[in-house]
Amino acid sequence: MKAFDAIIIGAGQAGPSLAGRFNDAGKSVAIIERKHVGGTCVNTGCKPTKTLVASAYAAHLARRGAEYGVVLDSKVAIDMPTVMRRSHKVTLDSRHGNESWLGSMANCTLMRGHARFESPNTVRVDDELLTAPQIFLNVGGRAAIPDFPGIDDVPYMTNSDIVMLDRVPKHLIIIGGSYIGLEFAQMYRRFGAEVTVIEKGPRLVAREDEDISEAISGILEAEGIAIHTNADDIRFRKHEDGIAVKTGGDGGDIIGSDVLIAVGRRPNTDDLGLDRAGVERDARGYIKVDDRLATNVEGIWALGDCNGRGAFTHTAYNDFEIVAANLFDGEDRKVSDRRVGYALYIDPPLGRIGMSETEAKKTGRKVLVGHQSMARVGRAVEKGETQGLMKFIADAETKEILGAAILGTGGDESIHGILDMMNAGATYDQLRWAVPIHPTVSEFWPTVVLSMKE
Secondary structure: OEEOOEEEEOOOOOHHHHHHHHHHOOOOEEEEEOOOOOHHHHHOOHHHHHHHHHHHHHHHHHHOHHHHOOOOOOOOOOOHHHHHHHHHHHHHHHHHHHHHHHHOOOOEEEEEOOEEEEEOOEEEEOOEEEEOOEEEEOOOEEEOOOOOOOHHHOOOEOHHHHOOOOOOOOEEEEEOOOHHHHHHHHHHHHHOOEEEEEOOOOOOOOOOOHHHHHHHHHHHHHOOOEEEOOOOOOEEEEEOOEEEEEOOOOOOOEEEOEEEEOOOEEEOOOOOOHHHHOOOEOOOOOEOOOOOOEOOOOOEEEOHHHHOOOOOHHHHHHHHHHHHHHHHOOOOOOHHHOOOEEEEOOOOOEEEEEOOHHHHHHOOOOEEEEEEEHHHOHHHHHHOOOOOEEEEEEEOOOOEEEEEEEEOOOHHHHHHHHHHHHHOOOEHHHHHOOOOOOOOOHHHHHHHHHOOEO
16 A cells, blocks of 8 residues: 555646645645546636637638738638647647656655545555545546436537537537537537527526527527527437437427537546545535535545535635645635636626626615616627626625626626725725726726726
8 A cells, every 4th residue: 555645636726736835834635636637727718618618719810811901812711630639739748748847756656547545645546546645536526417318319528529620510519508509509600500509497507697598599509500508308319411409399390410518517436435435425426525624524625526515627626725724734725715606608698806896786785776888888898799798796785796797798807807996995986986907908997997886
């Protein structure tokens, strides 16, 4: 049996950085990965998808070239193998960079294999036993596949599969009208596929306010993406032209060449031997953790997607920051202290922070809400990208900034100004008094604030 000061299971966004802190402290650490170093973000999430989004945007902009006075000599064509080679290079460069970094750590051992608990402080990796007083789980998640009737009778893809696809589907049917599904919907429409999105709920991205959801639908439909909501009975069957999908009611089948399932995620916690360690999970399989990311078993922590306290690369990395600060720096950081922003990477992107209008009103407080069309934002007009809107929510009595959204060009970047002000505890008056740079998207925040109404 090999003994270490710490064992980390999973080399996603939190694991390697935590291994680095143990290494720098002169403590021995084993980090175990059964597939690819870098986790979802590097291998099947952020890195490949946003690289593909960039290629799709380039194709879309090229088709619009004449609007800017740029005339192309021939019709825009998509070389999908080249698109994919570019995406794979970005992924592999990042993965190999992580592997090289871990390999350079004198006190770190990178092990390949499937780790399972034997006891609260003992882990088996294939035929080898390891022990440590501190064990950290960073095992991530994977696509959830509901038990749709007929799903096992037809071929389908998840996000992990479609990022490896080196062809353009004739007709891509996407099950799930939320963040992952919509990014692939617009991307493949711009690559030339016919695209249909099927959503069980009454509207797309139900987490967002209705006006944001409707604006997103309008953006996608304007590009020729078909959207079917209220699909209350989704069924699959083989068809001579591919795959037939029934959405419920009296409507006919939708026939597609390919199907992408994008209805949510599930944690990779079902094959870790957690019962032998006594680690508790909730009804959905997420590992239960406290405000400092410790499980119910002393000496075991869970970080990243597997703990249900965040579903993003940046929340996983923040989990590392919290645990490392508490273990090595004498701090007392907590998950409940963080304000989480996120983005939807369609074009234009949605940047979001804090509460939506719906969430804020559910608290019972009086709220102020401001709106601004992106068609009135100078920077958007200059770029010829005027779709979307800005939205700002504040407490009417305390002037606390409660949340904000930018569905528009640069929204994923300019939302950080609001995030920073919220983290600093600034009021909306302080935002209103700011003197932003012209011409930028961010300069219109003061006008959104001034338009606020209860």
